[in-house]
Amino acid sequence: MEITFLGTSSGVPTRSRNVSSVALRLPQKSEIWLFDCGEGTQHQLMRSDLKSSQIRRIFITHMHGDHIFGLMGLLASTGLAGAKGQVDLYGHPDLKDYLNACIRYSHTHFANRIQVHAVEPGVVFEDEQFTVSCNPLKHRIPAFGYAVTEKDRPGRFNVEKAKALGIPPGPIYGRLKKGETIALENGRRVSGKDLCDPDESGRKFVYCTDTVFTENAIALAENADVLIHEATFAHQDAEMAFDRLHSTSTMAAQVALAAQVKQLIMTHFSPRYAPGNPLQLHNLLEEAQAIFPNTCLAYDFMEYEIPRHQTQPKSLARSS
Known part of the structure; x- marks a missing residue:
């Protein structure tokens, strides 16, 4: 399970950060699962080592533009490039209406290649290797966090x-x-x-954005190997975070601590903390690490491989 951050800004893109999108590459399936698809995501994919032809599932957290404006362009481009495999989309029921409107007015045709699934709390997808579940978050419009849980694998036969x-x-x-x-x-x-070698415990990846602090995020992220959580604001801007129903760095860290995750990766940063401003992203990192030390900041094209581990826990080497 390999993570690539394609967009780590909130609301609007900046010179160094595109808007929200995270790719989860599953080498054992030769598939990429995308989480959110903000404007410009297809350009970010072309600048990365990922192959858009491998995109098999796209999970949308909510219907704000910085999380969906790149979706139609990406789907249209992959279709024009000759992709024939089915792509399953997951999100709020409005997602299907949005895509149908785009298809109607742009005269784009997908045949039966695109399937849209309206999600509800609980399991939204399951196969022999993975289970994907979602939980409602707390934002200005309906929003969902997603957890991808890998099933345990038997150890290698000697x-x-x-x-x-x-x-x-x-x-x-x-x-x-x-x-x-x-x-x-x-x-x-x-x-x-x-x-046989000891069994390998399945890994768990959790993606939570956009949301203010909520117990639902803690429940979803319980014992995750990696939690990707938005941290739009610094702690001193908590009032703004509550007004806009976004998280601060300390809220993200509190979720990670309560859920007992192994690694917290913060993303979805406000441009107000860009270099040259009184508060910068390293300040947000310090705030979070004071609560949950195993925290890092995401940046565009950052890669992170979730390590495998046996049933008996071992010390893990982590990539940055």
């Missing part, structure tokens, strides 16, 4: 160890991989669990 015990290759290996106990010809009983 073929060399099995051969050393005189177990011949064949269907019996399949039983051992499942953890079954089998009897050898000499009467010895062997447990498959003794021939």
Whole structure:
């Protein structure tokens, strides 16, 4: 699970930050899942190492323009480029009406390639490897946070160890991989669990924006490997945050601490904290780290790989 930040500004783009979009690359599926699609996202994709042809699912948090204005352009461009695979979109019921209006007035045709799913709190997608769930956040219009939870994977079967015990290759290996106990010809009983590495616990990715502090974000992010949370404002601008129903750096850190996540990555920053202003983003980082030390600031094209870990916790090396 590899994260690429395609836009980390709030409201409007700046010279160095585009508006909201985050890509989650799933190498095991050769797919990219996009979270929000602000204006210019397709240009950001072209500047990254990601392939837009691999976009399989797009999750929209809410219907504000800085989170959806790039959606129609991206879908149209991938269609003109010859993409034929289905793309599933998830979001508020208004998302389908918005796309239908865009299609009508731009005379764009997607055939049956685009499927729109109206989300409700709970599970919105599940397959054999992942579950995606959402929870309502607290913003000026209906907004949702999303959690992608990877299912646990059985540990690697040690073929060399099995051969050393005189177990011949064949269907019996399949039983051992499942953890079954089998009897050898000499009467010895062997447990498959003794021939497999420890199970790998599934990883959890959570994306929460736009929202003021809410218990729903804590519930969604519980024990996440990485929480991406908006931090539009500094702590001293909390009154503005409450008025506009956005988060401060300290609110994001409080969610991370209460949810016991492993890593907090803050994003969706107001341009008011650009270099040269009295308060800058490093001040927001210091505020958050005073509450939740394992916090970092996102920037456009930042990459972060969520590490795998076995059922028995180990110290993890993190990429920045």
